[in-house]
Amino acid sequence: MLRNAASFIREASGGLLQESKHIIRNAVAKVRKAATVSHPLNAEAARRAISLGDSTGLATVGIHLNVVAPGGMTTVLHSHEFVDEFIYILSGAATVFLNEEEFSVAAGDFIGLPARGPSHSMRNTGTADLVYLVGGNRPVFDVCNYPKQGKRLYIYDSANGRARDLVELGEIKAPG
Template sequence: MATEAKAAINIADLKLDHWKQGEFYESADISFGALLGLAGLGISYNEVPPGKSSCPFHNHHVEDELFYVISGAGEYRFGDERHAIKPGDVLGAPAGGPETAHQIINTGTATLIYLGISTMAKTEIVEYPDSGKFLAKTNRDGVKPRRFRHIGRPESDLDYWDGEPGV
């Protein structure tokens, strides 16, 4: 049963998902675009502790992202550059190759809080330049299975005809 979309929500009323991966990745966050009935726009609220990042350095081939810093201080890693960030900063991460790879890192002493806003593609490829991985994924509303998701590395590339009957 689908949840009815709301016209307005307050972040304080939402239950954040707190997670940690290794020593560098940690966040308390929630994606809430769907709660507002926004099928083509993703929105997340993120709280990142000092010294941490909420995601690896990555670039999207299809989706555009925008980040708005609410509080705290940090660094925006974008392509080959690094930018100091503070409350009120708006950060763009357009779709592209490694030149648009991005990552937000809390380099301050307080929790870094920001909104992430993105287009929502039905199919997306994400690359991770630091680790040489890629992610291929789909979101197919109303279709079973709803998602396809595969993480791999280009060096494990198969031939187009690999495993096909009669080949």
């Protein structure tokens, strides 16, 4: 249906669409051409992604369009201390892992992940690519926990942009 609406708009405007830095056209086609990137903690968690938020100048909201091949993981099971995150499935089917529970999700399903909420990850269980939006607020500081790896990632703004420090949970000492 969206494809037909876009065709109608192009035809009605004589085939000319105005361009803007705030509009990304054919985003799904662009993400399908993006390089596949693996998660640093799990090579099986590989996806193609484009940052829609960064590309359109959003500073306090992150939103990414992702594609994961059949059988692939989206990321490593993790949770955020300060980021509210969401996932919206555009096409495909997956199992979403929320802490120790598993749920089937498919196109049209929305997953809300509040800060300090459940650890989460997904596996593409379909026969086609899993295409989804993931986004959330982008605080100046966040803590990302990886419970199965026993690691914690500190993400913060620095003079050189976004910085990341990954530590072993066993290395964290209380002050004093």
